[in-house]
Amino acid sequence: MKRYLLIISIILTTACKTFAQAGNIIEPEPITSVLQKANMGKVVFEADTIPLEKLEQTDLLTSYEAKPANNLYMRLLLANSLTNYQHSLAPSLSIEQLNGGNFQFVFYVDGRQVYQENLHKGANLPIAKNTKTTIFVPLISSRGEDSWGRFLWGRFMAHGGEDALTTGAHLLKIEVRPYVAIPDLKVGELIAQGEIRVTVPAIDFRDAELQNIKPGSGWQVSKEDFDKKKIMEMNALIAGNRFKQITSVVVISNGKLLIEEYFNGSARDSLHNPRSVGKTFASALMGIAVHDGYIKSVDQTLKEFYDLKKFSNYSPQKENVTLKSLLTMSSVFGADDNQSDSPGNEENMYPTDDWVKFALSLKTDSNKMAGKQWNYFTAGVVVLGDILNKSVPGGLDKYSAEKLFKPLVISNYRWQYTPQNVPNTAGGLQMRSLDYAKFGQLYKNGGVWNGKQVISQNWVKESFTKHLTLPKDVVGEGFYGYLFWNKTYTVNNKAYETYYCSGNGGNKIFIFTNQPLVVIITAEAYNTPYAHPQVDKMMKEYILPAVLK
Template identity: 85%
Template sequence: MKRYLLTLLIIIDTTCKIFAQPGNIIQQEPITSALQKANIGKVVFEADTIPLEGLKATDLLTNYQARPANNLYMRLLLANSLTNYQHILQPSASVEQLNQGNFQFTFYVDGRQVYQENLHKGANLPIVKNTKTTIFVPLISNRGEDSWGRSLWGRFINHGGDDALTTGIHQLKIEVRPYIAVPDLKVGELIAQGGISFTVPAIDPKDAQLQSIKPGSGWPVSNEAFDKKKIMDMNAMIAGNRFKQITSVVVIKNGKLLIEEYFNGSARDSLHNPRSVGKTFASAVMGIAIHDSYIKSVDQTLKEFYNLKKFNNYSAQKDNVTLKSLLTMSSVFDADDDKSDSPGNENNMYPTDDWVKFALDLKTDSSKVAGKQWNYFTAGVVVLGDILNKSVPGGLDKYSADKLFKPLGITNYRWQYTPKNVPNTAGGLQMRSLDYARFGQLYKNGGLWNGKQVLPQSWVKDSFTQHLTLPKDVVGEGFYGYLFWNKTYTVNGKAYETYYCSGNGGNKIFVFTDQPLVVIITAEAYNTPYAHPQVDKMMRDYILPAVLK
């Protein structure tokens, strides 16, 4: 009996130490789940979204098959809340100061540390940090959740995970620690860890084979040699879901179709949604409209097209916003799509019934100097589309068809429209990959198509000018033209400059300045952290090495 009582007292004492946490700075949520109590201090993995109260031990995964249809969710089962763990590191800090930190994640593959990250302070809400003892997020998901877990996984993949998780069976392990950032960075002891067997299946060799170019493309077919193995290796990466949600790759060299590959249910006649790639078409039509004298010049200001005093937040600064500043994303509006709390963020525009009014109602930012500071501003391109629509004969839809698409032989395309039924120049202009290639080749030709000057050569030159330097903290190295991006790839020690259109999901139209190349990549990796980095890897490691001499 005494032994039984002694054992009971030990159990009670241990339970109190684990769950009571008398030194807490804030009250954490009670731990009531039997499964959580049995797995305190573990990172567990699940295949679906099951509420904790309904979760059974049999729902926890011990192995995962990395196939496109399979999801992988991570759950942290903690003995205390993050804030209380942080309090141990800095007892004198306030809750608000502790909230400036977050979790540190360390990823191991087969016993080797591959990636470590101090999660951004904004990745969890304060209430989650302060009270929650369970954290549940997707790591790999085909449901498109907007989650820091998917972003974290994407950064792990981009920083060594992709190279570590080769074909075969691996052991993936995740360790979790708290960190604080105030007054100095400090990382605490291990609070959770867990592992899973991670299988990367071998692909069917036929899925890596080159796809033959069928007749009827509308392009002359190139007979130039290229490194077929490199392209087959790329195809294998796509088939194996290492490059995710890629739908097509088209390469034009010296004006001829060299490579035409389709993936994930896409085909030659598929219309792709390349999101902001469509912005650059607005730039092209603007160049044509200026040549036709329907628009005087890029130096025209908004006050020449709108009575800005009828809109909210009028200022003289707004009067002087030029078309050029909208084309180069350098206007003085209080807007930045890369900042979620920016008043002019595009996500605030879409629910409104008048997108132009949304843009012109915005305040200006007195700290900005027109034409000097780059901030991505989708609503500004909507304004450009509206100006075109009311300046050209027949409106933007008819004018772009007559002046751009028909001369290029593009007949199968689909505009999206604003709530005011104006072609949506924010993006979403759907076409076939081969027709995006026509647009790219038009610029490569200096505006010529079949002997006709469709686009003024001077406009191509101005578009392919490094008007602004891109901020490194947002997009890395590069420059910006007239709704064209600019960067340089280095392959085998040599630099290759390209101007390109870019859209959410990893959609690109590349036009190389010093090589006879136009490259199209379409993808549906929308709102993922890997969308653009994986395209850079495809270009740098596979496509360019395959086709450059």
């Protein structure tokens, strides 16, 4: 009898294997891990990067405390590869077509669905989709890995997770399904799920105390009143890592220093790297050079500065690219930093040995109308810097020191440089927060500092003009000036318009048009989906309500 049952078992096992292989479109990696076999179809959580072959059941987390030093990694333990799961959904599609889909993630907090996302097709390499039965990514990590897992977690937090994971204990559950994108979106059955107890510690309000403004700031200190409780609430959220990687908040009201707060190891003399905030300094220097006559006007074209036939992909369209179209990011170059596959994406520029050559060798886009279509184009701002460098006496480094930083009494700053040793106008101009505030207040003053016209009033006016409407699907509501952004905050049903400089990580210089306010926020939340949304929340819910009259 036992022998008979053994034979039946072997037959059934062989049949199942044969059926599974017949149902696959590609051979997945073999499943050899004892732990994976014991946890098939689960999403498990870990505190560190441990190879699967060394992973023990005791390494899997059942709880996580949301403190800045604690990391949280997610591992999918699947019975088959993603591509094979997708194949069962759409048997007629090729492997390449199946790779156009990915995983669907659904996040639940305390039994309530909070967020759902069909992961972008590029989030996993084809080899991982086709053969891998384990997928391991960080969700929360202090190591700063460039991983889709961190971005997924950031989007979850920005779209309800932050509000759901309040102080106290919660049950977080994640479900995973496959999806295919063509001919229509189709989502498969559950292939993995897991849950973990998440504890969010209470905020220590001793970390929320306002920081006294010390002498020697270079600013007159304001005696205006403001809602100190609101700022303390914001400080507590920064200290509790609810607002992440914020390094400073400075508020200037009526030309005087009202609020000066530093966080996460930053201090008054810290030099911050605000990334693309530095682009707007290129705009300011262009305005000064126009006023001084070294640049005739913003209507000058590239052919007046370069022999464009020496660069690849020559087109007569390039001849007529104006400085204004580069200042407003509306040139005809085939470039878009918001598209990862764009040939002109800035990430393709940085590894090259000549950034100007990279920019001027790009193809033009015949579908673009000059001055009409906005596309974020960092390489174009590098070209502006190069034009300035060759046009002003002594080069851009010396000219900026004499014409902008010296009048503003800014001496502690640090340019980054291109491979040709030209100040990098693409971004990365490091300064103190109080000195970024001087730059903002300069524009608030109509270009005047200490009674001297540093930037012409007309240039400020042109810079603060809504030259282009920003695409809603990329950056939301707003407009674009001369390397200045524009938006309107609504607080207590009232509108407050601001022009602002903006950089990766959540760095901002806000200049309000209908209020006597300049606000500086510096942050290091680089390449995170929450960087800019959390700044908007800080502004709308804390800073503006605290200081508006």
